[in-house]
Amino acid sequence: MCCKTVPVLSALVMNVPLAADNLRVVLEVSPPHQTYDHGKVAGLTTAVVELMLHQAGLIPQYEVYPWARAYRIAESTPNVLIYNMARTPDREQQFEWIGKVGRYKFGFLKLASRSDIRVQKLSDLHHYVIGAQRDDFSAEWLRTVAKIPDTQLQLQADVVETWRLLVNGKLDLMIDDPSAIDDMLLKHFLEPSDIEFVLFVPELEQHTWIALKKGSDPKLIGRLRDAYQQVADSAELKNVMELGLPK
Helix, strand or coil: CCCCCCCCCCCCECCCCCCCCEEEEEECCECCCEEEECCEEECHHHHHHHHHHHHHCCEEEEEECCHHHHHHHHHHCCCEEEEEEECCHHHHCCEEEEEEEEEEEEEEEEECCCCCCCCCCHHHHHHCCEEEECCCHHHHHHHHCCCCCHHHEEEECCHHHHHHHHHCCCCCEEEECHHHCHHHHHHCCCCHHHEEEEEEEEEEEEEEEEEEECCCCHHHHHHHHHHHHHHCCCHHHHHHHCCCCCC
16 A cells, blocks of 8 residues: 655654564554654554554554555565555565455545546546555556556655645546545645545455565464454454444
8 A cells, every 4th residue: 555644754763662572563654544643653553553463462663654665665574564555466475464454445536626627437547647656556556457657647655745746736636545535634724525536446445454574484473363363353443444434
């Protein structure tokens, strides 16, 4: 995926007690799901992950990266947990899937002031420069399904940078979830009326997951799956799964 307060250009490793049951966890900054403020990782999905790890008797050692780097670490390193990752066909056999931890309804958005941008169907996207994140499932979808040429794709390290380019007029469109943009609006002194979602695509509706690379310790995988089942009915998981649903 996956995903807005400040860009994080290098690893930020949380200070946690050294113990046999530490677990390396990689993630991106993508509010409101994953945040990094004043040296602390938080957010809606982080709350679920922390509750699960507490049940498993594990202490997270967080490392915050741009999405592409977090993903590459997780896909190449056993026993490293990653969360808020879309479960795509290409990734299916690469990871052990622990449990759902988020729900997204992605659409294409533009600045409301850009009256020159008119999108009503997928083919209209071919007229515009579109931003997404490297190694995110949406970037692959833009290439393979929407058939957007590479010359019209601007792939960034994280969603923070994608938003910066949109606001500065370097992009025509980008992909995001309406329920997950408040932090970016605040950061750029924008009101909700300053942006406009122009197209939603059913294929971009996703649940996101907690996962580890195939080949990770089977005992660790079992421990995490058991712990996830213990938090499956928690208020924390309910809160994030209901984000954006009509009240």
